[in-house]
Amino acid sequence: MTALRECSGWDQVGTVRGMTNQRIRPAVAADVPEVKAVIDAAFRPYVARIGMVPVPMEADHAANVAAGRVFVSEAPEGAAGTTRVTGLVVVEPREDHLCLDIVAVRPEAHGTGLGRLLLEFVEARARALGLPEIRLCTNAMMWENRRIYPKFGYEAVERRATGPYDRIHYRKRLD
Numbered sequence: 001m002t003a004l005r006e007c008s009g010w011d012q013v014g015t016v017r018g019m020t021n022q023r024i025r026p027a028v029a030a031d032v033p034e035v036k037a038v039i040d041a042a043f044r045p046y047v048a049r050i051g052m053v054p055v056p057m058e059a060d061h062a063a064n065v066a067a068g069r070v071f072v073s074e075a076p077e078g079a080a081g082t083t084r085v086t087g088l089v090v091v092e093p094r095e096d097h098l099c100l101d102i103v104a105v106r107p108e109a110h111g112t113g114l115g116r117l118l119l120e121f122v123e124a125r126a127r128a129l130g131l132p133e134i135r136l137c138t139n140a141m142m143w144e145n146r147r148i149y150p151k152f153g154y155e156a157v158e159r160r161a162t163g164p165y166d167r168i169h170y171r172k173r174l175d
Contacts, residue, residue: 022114024121027070027088034085035061035070042104050141052164056090056102064090069101071121073114087114089122097171098126100136119152126174133173140166 027035039061043054064070069090074083086109090102100122105114126134138145140159146168150156154170161167 022073022075022086022117023083024071024073024118026068027065027072029062029065031070031072031085032062032065035065035072035088038072038085038088038106039102039104041106045107046139046142050139054139055165056104059090059102071125073118087118089118091122091125093129093131094135096131097133097135098122098129098131100134103136115148116152123172123174131174133171135169135171137167137169140168 039056039059043057046054047057061070069092071089071091072085073087074085076083087105088102089100089104092099092101103115103118103122105118122134134154136149136154138149140146146156149170152172154172156168157171158169159167160169
């Protein structure tokens with residue numbers, strides 16, 4: 001079960017099955033190599049399935065971090081005071097919604113509730129920004145996502161091909 005409490009700014013701490021004291025915070029420049037590593041690990045399995053490199057793997061991670069779009073979850077590691085980025089989201093506020101561009105979780109953290117914690121963070125961020133909904137899209141070949149998002153209140157609103165990408169677009173309206 002996920003417990004989430006808001007802290008100062010965007011810092012949030014939650015407890016995830018098997019992981020205690022998961023902390024979500026804005027990414028900083030020093031996080032860029034781990035941001036890339038988490039995204040590559042999360043999306044690498046899809047390369048063969050969709051027949052090309054997924055868009056998140058080719059994103060300009062340094063630019064996204066510099067623009068304040070990336071929020072990382074981290075957990076304490078064995079050594080005193082060290083942490084490891086275990087997941088992340090890339091979001092961008094728009095005029096009438098929050099765009100959830102990337103959700104990525106290290107494969108070894110799958111099934112722990114970290115994805116849920118990250119989605120709860122995104123929802124809290126949208127609410128704090130006064131935005132009425134969250135929008136995202138996923139590749140139609142990433143069927144795991146097509147099962148997950150509706151469980152969290154997202155509704156499919158459109159299927160559209162953009163170049164070589166067949167995408168399902170979702171939204172979640174916030175009450």
